[in-house]
Amino acid sequence: MPNSTERERERELSMENGGSAAARWRFEGNERLILAGGVTVRGVLNTVIGNLDGNDTRPVIPLGHGDPSAFPSFRTSPFAEDAVCSAVRSTKFNGYSSTVGIPAARSAVAEYLSKDLPYKLSPDDVFLTIGCTQALEAVVTVLARPGANLLLPRPGFPYYEARAGFCSLEFRHFDLLPEQDWEVDLASVEALADENTVAMVIINPGNPCGNVFKYEHLKKVAETARKLGILVISDEVYDHLTFGSNPFVPMGVFASIAPILTLGSISKRWIVPGWRLGWLVTNDPDGILTKQGIVDSIKGFLNISADPATFMQGAVPQILENTPSDFFQKIVSTLRETADICYERSKEIPCITCPSRPEGSMFAMVKLNLSLLEGIEDDMDFCCKLAKEESVILLPGFAVGLKNWLRVTFAIEPSSLDDGFLRIKAFHQRHAKKQ
CATH class of the missing domain: 3.40.640.10 (Type I PLP-dependent aspartate aminotransferase-like (Major domain))
Structure with missing residues (x-):
């Protein structure tokens, strides 16, 4: 058991560590790490996902990801x-x-x-x-x-x-x-x-x-x-x-x-x-x-x-x-199908434009025309409100360097991609600027 002198010293140290003497600690976080990780694809997507409405019973359609491995059409060999x-x-x-x-x-x-x-x-x-x-x-x-x-x-x-x-x-x-x-x-x-x-x-x-x-x-x-x-x-x-x-x-x-x-x-x-x-x-x-x-x-x-x-x-x-080569052929064939869906469905939504048909990878960039929308401030606002109202996740373009664009992932089941664009179309109609 500590004696009274030892207990008094412990109290003094405790007060010092919680008060003005706390600056005695010589370590601190690395600010460069905090700044470097400030804007990441995952971080931005997590913010968008945080706007989902938990009362929406429809399945969430993830069109902002870069990992299609969970979908049956994109299983490895x-x-x-x-x-x-x-x-x-x-x-x-x-x-x-x-x-x-x-x-x-x-x-x-x-x-x-x-x-x-x-x-x-x-x-x-x-x-x-x-x-x-x-x-x-x-x-x-x-x-x-x-x-x-x-x-x-x-x-x-x-x-x-x-x-x-x-x-x-x-x-x-x-x-x-x-x-x-x-x-x-x-x-x-x-x-x-x-x-x-x-x-x-x-x-x-x-x-x-x-x-x-x-x-x-x-x-x-x-x-x-x-x-x-x-x-x-x-x-x-x-x-x-x-x-x-x-x-x-x-x-x-x-x-x-x-x-x-x-x-x-x-x-x-x-x-x-x-x-x-x-x-x-x-x-x-x-x-x-x-x-x-x-x-x-x-x-x-x-x-x-x-x-x-x-x-x-x-x-x-x-x-x-x-x-085997047929595994690669199947993946590429599925991506061709979903890329075409992405490109063609984007034409049906006035507020977005895809400048060229995707020919590779798993993504397309579409330009957002804010002048056709009411109550939408920028690409991040568009994505957050889309998530809340339609349970569709897109990546705002500022995360990849182009503000007021959107990155759309088409590495997903074709039926889900179709449904996703129908929901984006409904979102556009709801927020379209009155003529």
Whole structure:
């Protein structure tokens, strides 16, 4: 039992810790983390979802997500599931991995990507990551030297801005042109770049626009990068999810013009975003990335980072090599059907306009015409009131860089997508400005 002197000292300490002496604590939160995470797709969607009316008995129609794995039409291949089970049961993948990935998995990814390239990748060109997100984190961190700046697409994927902000890497936005099937405004890229610009990012197939860049346009992107002396970061997480007139062309095809860092994963094509297996690949036949220290910096980042689960790496060769083509054909066919529904139904709603038919990924951007509506302030207000009145979730465009636009996900059951657009149409009619 403490004596009276000890109890008195405890009371004094307690009063100090709760009063003016609390400033003695020498730790505090990281403000840069708070700022970096201020606007995220998930955060904005959570705000929209918070407006749902719990008394509405209709099913919620989620048209703002990027994860269709819960829907029956978008289930992964049993061959992929079997590969994971086999890797776990083999007991060969219970230990730590190399920080850059196990050799068999790196070889399998190199082989998989080389099928679309005019040259053959080496396993040493491949670095395995915890999904495409960690690949993105690695690239941004590697490039974040003092004074450097990074060119990002608008609209785009806001995690690039968040990560760059956290790393104190300046970012500047170039526009994608909706009237030209969301091609890169290359003139704005050249105008934005200066002697401190290190790289530009493209996302192909496009999130959030649903576009697929043509071969000729990608070549111009590479030529612009070469002219500016920068590398191209090509986010290809939606590779081969194309269903229009333009086939998927990997940016690595043009690596002899400018060095390319390719980011990808099994998340989208195999509909398994929760499996968290991605890659960062150096497309660099001239060895420029090695000479400039980028490769060693990538290895350094991975040496101080977590690794993807070893059993997932063990499953990768079987997943990439043995998944039957009819699985991919089914997914692409379903996306083609739902993309067409999205495009055609948007024409029936006066307050939204889809500038071009989606040809890839799982999204479309539609422009919101507020002049046709009463009582709607902006895209966020539109989405919050739509959620409350119709139990439909859309992502407001400001979250991806375009205010008063909307990102619509069409990776959902066709009947649900149809129902969703009927509800959006009813919402428009209810809020239409009186003539």
